[in-house]
Ligand code: KG4
């Protein structure tokens with residue numbers, strides 16, 4: 001039907017994913033193989049295990065993506081792959097695989113920034129367009145971005161220490177809720193009182209759109225230590241809910257502030273933490289009639305290759321192209 005078919009590949013962390021996307025936004029398939037079972041007993045992602053598992057699964061995951069999309073290797077027009085930021089060994093598996101496909105099919109290759117991919121999850125399956133303010137909150141990143149147009153970003157704020165998702169994961173670990181921590185806290189917090197404990201919401205002097213979560217993390221850990229020392233029983237639901245409230249408050253306040261400063265009426269959320277139900281609810285509430293808040297479906301918030309295909313398609317349309325010298329960068333900047 002004339003629409004460009006993009007194969008997307010994502011292996012930056014602990015999800016091996018391949019997707020086939022038509023015309024940049026229409027998902028024909030989006031296969032996501034999570035490695036959680038291999039990492040959870042270590043309480044976090046083990047980089048060496050991640051690379052090995054990607055290597056074992058990448059061929060089967062891509063084949064499944066083609067099968068589900070009912071598309072053949074020869075029918076793709078473009079290969080888009082995450083080349084950073086992320087775990088270097090994990091990224092290299094996807095990048096090498098993508099190069100091989102591009103070489104064999106003689107189709108163009110596009111390296112995609114993972115953070116840009118998260119933003120583009122907002123474009124899948126709808127006709128949303130910039131400009132807007134995007135809050136990207138994942139396990140590795142917390143960025144407040146003004147997206148003026150495709151490929152045109154200004155970073156307005158970022159975390160000075162832990163990423164929001166990292167804070168969720170660390171607190172979940174301290175509460176023995178397992179890995180990954182975000183979904184576990186989200187769930188158990190619904191049964192708790194978020195006003196039970198007043199944890200600090202980080203206020204940063206000077207750079208008022210930046211974030212900091214290490215103070216909050218220490219406050220929660222200190223609280224738990226105190227309880228243990230004094231033998232006071234800990235209500236895990238209340239701690240989870242109160243911690244979550246503090247994170248959500250910081251994220252929502254800074255984002256609304258950024259929208260006001262840039263005269264943006266539209267706010268988009270992205271990244272794994274954007275799956276958080278309390279965060280979505282609070283954004284809707286605070287936005288009222290003044291702002292329009294958008295977020296991708298939960299499945300597209302966390303790592304997936306459809307968002308990479310979408311971002312790659314738009315980069316291609318802007319005239320970007322990678323070649324076989326494309327490298328993986330653990331700290332690739334937006
Ligand atoms: O975007 P993502 O899949 O991977 C990275 O690029 O980091 O995000 C994973 C992060 C993890 O820290 C996980 O705990 C968090 O997103 N997360 C959540 C929720 N679902 C995933 N955090 C809070 N609430 C959730 N429902």
Ligand code: ZN
Pocket residue numbers: 114118138139271272302303
């Ligand atoms: Zn991610």
